[in-house]
Every structure is written in C-alpha cells, then in structure tokens.
Amino acid sequence: MELKEQKTENCMIISIHGRLDTTNYSILEKKLMELIEQHEDKILIDCADMDYVSSSGLRILLMALKRITLAKGKFALCSLQENIREIFEISGFTNIFDIHLNREDALKVF
C-alpha cells in the first residue's frame, strides 16, 4: 500500500494505492493522526486505486472521522471501487461517511 498526498486550496487529498490491511493500516493511521494534530481537518481520501480494505483499515477511517467531526472539520471519501463499496455497505459505513463518486464531485463539498 502506498499513500500519495496532495494539498489543494481547500483540503488535503490522500490517495490510497493498493491493499489497506493489517500489515499496513498503521501507515495510514500515523498519517491521518499527524494531519489532525497539525489541525489539517479537511481531508479527502481518494480510493480510486485502493483494491481492498480490511476491518483494520475501516477502523482507522472511523477513528479519523470521529476525530475530525469533533474538531468540526470535514472528512470525505471518493471513487470507491465496487468491491470496496460493498465492504463499506456491509459495515454500515455508507450512511455515516460522506462518499462521492469521483474526486471532482468530492472537492465541491470542501
């Protein structure tokens, strides 16, 4: 799994490439917690190239959502592949996360 960062005028975009699972979720956790501590509380997670997410990965996303919501920031996701969307659905995440079809649509909410 590889993370790519891109700072825009209104938010920080984190793109996840590859599989987000128990072997690497701590990399995402560290990155998100660093950003939150730096008061970077407008974050978009681009999942276009994320092939798989395990429960461990979902846990980090839920923790980030809770922290950013508490800080009155904005946390959104975009471009979920079909298999990822299914995992989000099973986990009851589609109703609690702000999920957009593509990056262009997502950037409009920041």
Add this chain to the structure above:
Amino acid sequence: MAQYIHFKDPNSEEMIRLLERIPRSPGTCFFMDINRSTDMKYQGGLKDWGRKLNNTFNNLLFANHFQHNVVKGIGDEVMLFIPDEELRKKKSNNTYFALLEDIYASLFLIGHHPDPDLFLNCKVAIHYCTEVYHITFFEGANDYYGSDIDLTARLMTKCIENRIVLSEGFYIKAKNDLISLGLPLETGCMERVSDRFIENFKGVPESTSFRVIDIL
C-alpha cells in the same frame, strides 16, 4: 472435505485402522457469539432480530473473508476453523496476528458504530489447535473434532460482551508473527492484551492459560 466416519459394526477393526491413519489438522479455532440476541427474540419479531443478526454476521465474517471457514452455527454462536495450510495461502489475514487484529477491528467497528440499531455486540474466543481432526460422523457435513476444539468452547465461558479471550498458545503465535515481521510487540490490539490468567476448566486435565482483550 471432512473425512466421513461411518461404520455399522461398533467393533469394526476397519474403523480403528481408519482412525489411526487420520492426520491432525492444526489451525485456529474461533467461537463467536452475538450478545443479547436471545432476549431480542422475546422482545421483537424476526424482522428486527433477523436484520441485526444478518448485519452482525456479515460484518464479522464476510468483511474478513471468513465465510468459507464457518464450520457450524448453533443458535447465535458460530464456530470457525482456519487450518494452517489454508491461512498461509490467503492474500491477506495470513498471519495469526492479522486474524486477531481483524477480529478486534470488526468488534471495534460494531461497538463504535454511531447507529446502535444496526449491529449487536459480540464476544469471541480464539485458540490455536494442534489436537484436532478434520472428520465428521454425519454424511456431507464439514466438521472438526478434538480436545482443542472443546477447549475453545471452554474459553467462551470467560467471554463477556465486547471481549476477545485468546489462549496462551494463540497469543504466542500472534506474538511470534510480530517478531518475524520486525514489528513492536505492542502493535495494534496486542497493546491491549491483558496479563495471563490461569484456570482449570471442567474435563480438561491441565490448567489453561489465557489472556483477554476488551474492546474499548
């Protein structure tokens, strides 16, 4: 598929010869139980408890690709068995630590979901089994038998809602994974593992060591 054991003659020598040849099938056994689901059946209809059982089992099993490892369900409790040879073939969740971490994450996701009406909290017992055989006494059924399967069931008696009970044997396996991966021993949920408890379980000749992780 499990080896079917079925002989009409109770003194069959052929049966003895077959049983002597059956190899052990080492692996990880899980018992997972959904809390309060019995109460719910008296309080609401199928559309309520059926929906929550569906959601919870999906979240526990399907999100982690364990659905093919369900051996049996008894009421709201399920038994899973993941043989070592199968674990090693998995693309992810292919270490004991990964199994533990993902089960912990699943229980965490259920316990922390903002909508309390979707899922039910769970409890899980995990044991690394060596004394286990892939056999069945019922045609067409898949099953595992052995003293270590029985011990996993005994560990369930130490479980409460939002708790994972893990045998010392499984804990050591998960710890060794972290050492092999070059990761700190406090990685992920291992940081939350309790000190060791020792208990004498009914029918088990030796004391059993286990630890717990409470989902906070």
